[in-house]
Amino acid sequence: MRLDVVTIFPDYLAPLDLSLIGKARRDGLIELHVHDLRDFTHDRHRTVDDTPYGGGAGMVMKPQPWAEALEYVAGQGDSRPTLIVPGPGGERFTQPTARALAEEPWLVFACGRYEGIDERVYEWATSAYDVRVLSLGDYVLNGGEVAVLAMVEAVARLLPGVIGNAESLVEESHEDGLLEYPVYTKPAVWQGLSVPEVLLSGDHGRIAQWRHEQRIARTQARRPDLLPPPPPPADS
Numbered sequence: 001m002r003l004d005v006v007t008i009f010p011d012y013l014a015p016l017d018l019s020l021i022g023k024a025r026r027d028g029l030i031e032l033h034v035h036d037l038r039d040f041t042h043d044r045h046r047t048v049d050d051t052p053y054g055g056g057a058g059m060v061m062k063p064q065p066w067a068e069a070l071e072y073v074a075g076q077g078d079s080r081p082t083l084i085v086p087g088p089g090g091e092r093f094t095q096p097t098a099r100a101l102a103e104e105p106w107l108v109f110a111c112g113r114y115e116g117i118d119e120r121v122y123e124w125a126t127s128a129y130d131v132r133v134l135s136l137g138d139y140v141l142n143g144g145e146v147a148v149l150a151m152v153e154a155v156a157r158l159l160p161g162v163i164g165n166a167e168s169l170v171e172e173s174h175e176d177g178l179l180e181y182p183v184y185t186k187p188a189v190w191q192g193l194s195v196p197e198v199l200l201s202g203d204h205g206r207i208a209q210w211r212h213e214q215r216i217a218r219t220q221a222r223r224p225d226l227l228p229p230p231p232p233p234a235d236s
């Protein structure tokens with residue numbers, strides 16, 4: 001998978017050199033290119049923003065640097081990339097979204113700042129990209145970089161070979177609609193607190209059943225919205 005990120009803060013993406021994502025890059029499973037939007041400006045101050053038409057607080061990102069950056073990036077490959085623009089008003093980024101994006105060969109991320117990117121860029125970009133605006137959640141960040149770090153990690157970890165033990169991807173939170181079960185390790189008693197006896201039993205059937213029950217109980221307690229609606233009463 002090829003990933004491109006366009007940002008005015010390239011150093012924000014440095015964490016993608018670390019840990020499993022960094023290793024996947026070194027192993028050639030991921031190809032990542034980070035581009036500084038200011039490299040696509042032509043004035044002395046490398047200006048990327050201007051005042052909003054219609055007034056209001058803050059600044060808006062100018063369309064031309066984005067057009068030049070996205071044109072350059074699209075020209076780096078011979079297929080039609082997916083352009084992901086993080087935004088508080090986007091469709092929700094969820095585990096199914098991550099799974100779908102992990103099937104794509106080329107993702108390009110546009111990190112906005114200020115009050116956002118001139119709206120005409122989204123329409124202009126459809127000539128060369130499949131454009132998606134995605135939100136991490138119902139809260140407002142200062143820019144897209146943090147969202148891109150989260151999305152890249154959520155997508156990249158699903159790629160074959162990135163996570164050493166692919167089995168660990170199966171019973172994770174949200175993978176099948178339920179939250180994950182509680183986990184324990186040595187010592188068996190810590191601060192007077194014991195590991196549940198079933199986990200020490202060696203009875204793999206009982207352990208699997210207990211873990212499933214724990215996932216349902218935890219989901220009911222913390223995220224009942226994830227549970228399927230109860231079936232209608234039989235006589236309805």
Ligand SMILES: N#Cc1ccccc1Cn1ccc2ccc(-c3cc(N)[nH]n3)cc21
Nearest residue numbers: 086087088112113116136137140141143144
């Ligand atoms: N746009 C915008 C905007 C609109 C109003 C107030 C502040 C901003 C700041 N901002 C600029 C770029 C940008 C990118 C992504 C998010 C973002 C994503 C999630 N899930 N929350 N916030 C915010 C971003």
